[in-house]
Amino acid sequence: EAQVTQNPRYLITVTGKKLTVTCSQNMNHEYMSWYRQDPGLGLRQIYYSMNVEVTDKGDVPEGYKVSRKEKRNFPLILESPSPNQTSLYFCASSLLAGTHEQYFGPGTRLTVT
Amino acid sequence: AQSVTQLGSHVSVSEGALVLLRCNYSSSVPPYLFWYVQYPNQGLQLLLKYTTGATLVKGINGFEAEFKKSETSFHLTKPSAHMSDAAEYFCAVSQDDYKLSFGAGTTVTVRA
Numbered sequence: 584e585a586q587v588t589q590n591p592r593y594l595i596t597v598t599g600k601k602l603t604v605t606c607s608q609n610m611n612h613e614y615m616s617w618y619r620q621d622p623g624l625g626l627r628q629i630y631y632s633m634n635v636e637v638t639d640k641g642d643v644p645e646g647y648k649v650s651r652k653e654k655r656n657f658p659l660i661l662e663s664p665s666p667n668q669t670s671l672y673f674c675a676s677s678l679l680a681g682t683h684e685q686y687f688g689p690g691t692r693l694t695v696t
Numbered sequence: 697a698q699s700v701t702q703l704g705s706h707v708s709v710s711e712g713a714l715v716l717l718r719c720n721y722s723s724s725v726p727p728y729l730f731w732y733v734q735y736p737n738q739g740l741q742l743l744l745k746y747t748t749g750a751t752l753v754k755g756i757n758g759f760e761a762e763f764k765k766s767e768t769s770f771h772l773t774k775p776s777a778h779m780s781d782a783a784e785y786f787c788a789v790s791q792d793d794y795k796l797s798f799g800a801g802t803t804v805t806v807r808a
Contacts, residue, residue: 614794623705625786625798626740633794641795673740675796682747683728683790687740 585610587688589674595694596664604659604691606674614677615657616641616685617649619670626673632657633679664695698723698789702799710807715759715774717802719787722768728790729770731761734801735783743785746770757781782806 587608596602608615616631618641628641632651646668648660657676661668671692675685703718721727729746744755751763757780761772770787787799 616795618796618798623800625700625800626788626796627798628795631795677794679794682745683794683796684730684742684745685790685796687732689739 585686587674587676587686589672589688589691591691592689593692595696597696598665599663602661602664602693604661604672604674604693606657606659606688607655608657608674608676608686609655610676610678610686611654612676612686613654613679614685615651616675616677617647617657617659618673618675619643620673620690621670629659629672664693666695669693669695698727698791698795698797700787700789700797700799702785702787702802704802705800706803706805708805708807709777711779712776715772715777715781715804717772717785717787717804719761719770719772719799720768721770721787721789721797723789723791725791729761729763730788730790730796731755731759731770731772732786732788733783734786740786743772777804777806779806779808 617629618626620626630649632638674688677685699722701720731743732740746763754760784803788796
């Protein structure tokens with residue numbers, strides 16, 4: 584089944600404790616992206632990647648890091664999480680050719696206390 | 697940068713009534729347009745998309761949307777609301793950079 588998976592689905596952590604949210608897709612998509620969803624703001628792009636070893640900032644990159652060492656994986660790293668990073672996070676992927684349709688993972692709900 | 701405006705953060709309709717969700721975008725170049733739905737505690741599901749061709753697009757669950765270039769709009773409609781349509785709906789726009797710009801979302805409640 585073609586899908587985007589994220590782990591963990593739920594995470595509660597404390598300020599300053601490094602964490603990684605994994606994202607993997609099995610569709611051989613070149614493009615991958617991370618978004619955060621906050622009430623009243625919709626989804627905002629954090630980082631994206633056009634292919635292996637190619638990443639770039641989105642609209643809200645502060646406090647986040649990403650890497651793209653393999654085509655299928657695009658982990659999101661919070662090196663020193665803060666309470667304002669409490670949010671719902673979505674990973675998405677897309678083919679670079681075609682309709683620009685992005686396929687979304689199930690989401691990761693992060694709470695930073 | 698693209699901006700997407702969804703008019704009305706909350707819409708309440710009676711079961712069987714028309715659902716109309718408004719979306720306007722800022723772009724001089726026709727973009728790729730999407731509507732996504734998010735049911736409570738779930739991820740995003742694609743309802744429909746406009747890329748090229750016919751401006752009236754049909755999606756899943758009886759929804760459709762019309763691309764109007766002159767009005768830079770992509771409003772979503774469903775002739776008859778069902779209780780299962782209660783969800784949050786997001787309009788999104790993409791251009792050559794593949795980035796999806798989302799509206800703030802519209803929460804739909806359906807009254808029995």
